[in-house]
Amino acid sequence: MIKRLGSGIYTYMPMGLKVIRKVEAIVREEMNQAGAVELLMPLVQPAELWQETGRWDKMGPELLRIKDRHGRDYAFQPTSEEVITDVVRSEIKSYRQIPLNFYHIQTKFRDERRPRFGLMRGREFTMKDAYSFDRDLEGMQKSYKIMYDAYTRIFTRFGLQFRAVAADNGAIGGTGSHEFHVIAGTGEDALVYCPSSDYAANMEAAEAIATGSRAAAGAALAKTATPKASKCEDVAAQLKIDLKTTVKTIALTSEKEVDGKVAKQYFMLLLRGDHELNEIKAGKVPGLNPYRFSTEEEIKEVYGCAPGYLGPIGTKAPVTVVADRTVALMSDFVTGANEVDFHFTGANWGRDMAEPSLVADLRNVVEGDPSPDGKGVLAIERGIEVGHVFQLGTAYSESMQATFLDENGKPAPLQMGCYGIGITRILGAAIEQNFDDKGIIWPTSLAPFELVLCPMGYDRSEMVKEETDKLYAAAQAAGIDVIVDDRGLRPGAMFADWELIGVPHRVVIGERGLKEGNLEYQGRRDAEASAVALADIVSFVK
Numbered sequence: 001m002i003k004r005l006g007s008g009i010y011t012y013m014p015m016g017l018k019v020i021r022k023v024e025a026i027v028r029e030e031m032n033q034a035g036a037v038e039l040l041m042p043l044v045q046p047a048e049l050w051q052e053t054g055r056w057d058k059m060g061p062e063l064l065r066i067k068d069r070h071g072r073d074y075a076f077q078p079t080s081e082e083v084i085t086d087v088v089r090s091e092i093k094s095y096r097q098i099p100l101n102f103y104h105i106q107t108k109f110r111d112e113r114r115p116r117f118g119l120m121r122g123r124e125f126t127m128k129d130a131y132s133f134d135r136d137l138e139g140m141q142k143s144y145k146i147m148y149d150a151y152t153r154i155f156t157r158f159g160l161q162f163r164a165v166a167a168d169n170g171a172i173g174g175t176g177s178h179e180f181h182v183i184a185g186t187g188e189d190a191l192v193y194c195p196s197s198d199y200a201a202n203m204e205a206a207e208a209i210a211t212g213s214r215a216a217a218g219a220a221l222a223k224t225a226t227p228k229a230s231k232c233e234d235v236a237a238q239l240k241i242d243l244k245t246t247v248k249t250i251a252l253t254s255e256k257e258v259d260g261k262v263a264k265q266y267f268m269l270l271l272r273g274d275h276e277l278n279e280i281k282a283g284k285v286p287g288l289n290p291y292r293f294s295t296e297e298e299i300k301e302v303y304g305c306a307p308g309y310l311g312p313i314g315t316k317a318p319v320t321v322v323a324d325r326t327v328a329l330m331s332d333f334v335t336g337a338n339e340v341d342f343h344f345t346g347a348n349w350g351r352d353m354a355e356p357s358l359v360a361d362l363r364n365v366v367e368g369d370p371s372p373d374g375k376g377v378l379a380i381e382r383g384i385e386v387g388h389v390f391q392l393g394t395a396y397s398e399s400m401q402a403t404f405l406d407e408n409g410k411p412a413p414l415q416m417g418c419y420g421i422g423i424t425r426i427l428g429a430a431i432e433q434n435f436d437d438k439g440i441i442w443p444t445s446l447a448p449f450e451l452v453l454c455p456m457g458y459d460r461s462e463m464v465k466e467e468t469d470k471l472y473a474a475a476q477a478a479g480i481d482v483i484v485d486d487r488g489l490r491p492g493a494m495f496a497d498w499e500l501i502g503v504p505h506r507v508v509i510g511e512r513g514l515k516e517g518n519l520e521y522q523g524r525r526d527a528e529a530s531a532v533a534l535a536d537i538v539s540f541v542k
C-alpha cells in the first residue's frame with residue numbers, strides 16, 4: 001500500500017493510492033452535495049500571512065518553515081485558515097455573497113514530534129480541509145451543522161464504525177467542536193459515552209491536565225487564544241483584584257449572543273490567598289484539588305468568602321461579570337502548573353463552564369459511572385480521530401480584517417468554521433478496524449478493487465482465458481472495480497496475496513467448474529468458497 005521514504009513520509013504505492021482516490025471521491029461527492037466549493041490552495045505559504053494571525057510563533061516546531069533564495073520565510077501548510085481568509089477578505093464584500101464554504105484536498109506537512117503507525121500519524125499527509133464564512137453566529141452554526149451531517153454521511157459511506165464526540169476546542173469553548181472517530185482498540189484517544197443518550201466526549205483534554213505532562217500542556221496551550229488581558233482590566237478593578245499577582249491565565253473561552261450582541265466570554269484563572277500552587281498540588285491545602293474545579297463550598301472553606309454571581313449568562317461559574325460588551329467569567333478555582341507561570345489553559349474549561357450539566361471529572365471515569373447528563377451510565381472505548389469540525393468564530397477574520405458589509409453598509413467580521421478529514425489516515429483507521437490473521441478486510445467502498453478474478457491457467461487454457469476476459473468486461477460494464485490476476489501463480493500463493501490485500505470478492509475460474517457452468521466464489525469474510533452459476537456471478541457480486 002505504501003512505502004516509507006523517511007520518518008513520517010511515504011510513497012503511496014498503486015494499491016494504496018487506489019484506496020486514497022476512493023476516499024477522496026466519496027469526500028468530494030458529499031462536500032459538493034453539501035454546497036461546499038472546491039478550490040486548491042498552495043502548499044508553500046508566505047510567512048507574512050502566518051504572522052498576521054500570530055500562528056507563525058504560536059505553532060512552534062510543528063510548522064515546517066522554509067526559506068526561498070531571497071531569504072524570505074515560508075511555511076509548508078499544516079492547514080489553510082490564513083490563506084483562505086486572505087482569499088475571502090479580498091473577494092467577499094457584501095452580505096449578499098455569503099454564506100460560502102470552500103474546501104480543498106491537499107498535501108499537509110506537520111513536523112510531528114512522534115510520527116508513527118504509518119499513515120496514521122505521518123508528517124506529510126493528505127487532508128480535506130473546508131472553511132465556512134457566515135454573517136453571524138447563527139449562520140455559522142447552521143454551516144457547522146451542515147458539515148456535521150455531511151461528515152456523518154461520509155463515514156457511513158466508508159462502511160466504518162464511527163462515533164462523533166464533543167471535543168476540546170481550546171480557545172473557542174462552547175459546544176463548538178466535534179471529532180469523528182473510527183472505533184478501534186488501537187486508537188490513541190479514549191472516548192467516553194453514554195449508550196442510552198447522546199452524551200459522548202473525548203477524554204483528551206482532561207487527560208492532559210491529569211498527566212501534568214509538559215507535552216500535553218503544550219498541546220493544550222497551542223490551542224489557546226492570545227490572552228486579551230486588557231479587556232478584563234475593568235472587571236479586575238471592580239473586584240479589586242490585582243491582575244499581576246492573582247490572575248494566572250486569561251483565555252477567550254466562547255462567544256455568545258447577549259442582548260443581540262456578540263459577547264465574548266473570558267475565563268480568568270485566579271490563584272488567591274496565601275496558598276502557593278506547589279502546596280495545593282502536593283495536596284497540602286485541604287479541600288482544594290489542583291486538577292478539577294473547586295466547589296463553592298470548598299472555596300468558601302479555604303478563602304473564607306463565597307464567590308458571587310454577578311451576571312446573567314446562563315452559567316454557574318463562581319463569578320461572572322458583564323462589563324461593556326465583554327462578559328468576563330471569573331473563577332476562583334485553581335489548577336495545576338508544572339512550574340511558575342506555566343499553566344494549563346484551553347482545556348475543558350470553556351465547555352464545562354458554559355454547560356454545568358456536562359461538568360465531570362472525566363479522568364477517573366470508569367465504565368458504569370453515571371453519565372454527566374444523568375441519562376444512564378458511561379462506557380469507554382478507543383477511537384482514531386479521522387475528522388474534526390470546529391466553530392472558529394471571528395478569531396481569524398478579526399486578526400486578518402476579513403469583513404463584509406451588512407445591509408446597512410456597516411463592516412462586520414466574518415464568522416468562520418473549519419472542517420478537516422484526514423484522508424490518508426482513513427486508510428490506517430479502516431485497517432485497524434477491519435483485519436484478521438490473513439490480512440486486511442476492506443469495506444467495499446474503500447477497497448483497492450472490489451473483485452479479483454483468479455483464472456486457473458489463463459495462458460494455458462483457451463476456455464479459461466475466454467471466460468475470464470468476458471467476465472472482466474461484464475464486471476467493468478456493471479461498474480464493478482475488477483482486476484484479473486494473470487501472474488500465473490499457484491492457487492495458494494495467489495489467494496494468500498488477495499486475502500492479504502483484502503479485496504472483498506474473489507472469483508476463481510477453472511476448466512472443471514466451467515464445464516458445469518460454475519465459478520468458485522469466496523467473500524473475504526467467508527470461511528469457504530461456494531459454487532455460483534457463471535450467468536449469475538456479476539449480479540451476485542453487485
Ligand code: ATP
Pocket residue numbers: 110112119120121122123125127385386387388420421422423424425
Ligand atoms: P491529532 O490529535 O491526531 O494530532 P489533530 O487534532 O492535530 O489530530 P486536526 O488539526 O484536527 O488534527 O486536523 C484534521 C484531521 O487531520 C484530523 O482529524 C486527522 O484525521 C488528520 N490528521 C491530523 N494530523 C495528522 C497526521 N499527522 N497524519 C495524518 N492525519 C492527520
Ligand code: MG
Pocket residue numbers: none
Ligand atoms: Mg495534531
Ligand code: MG
Pocket residue numbers: 385
Ligand atoms: Mg486531536
Ligand code: MG
Pocket residue numbers: 179385388
Ligand atoms: Mg483535531
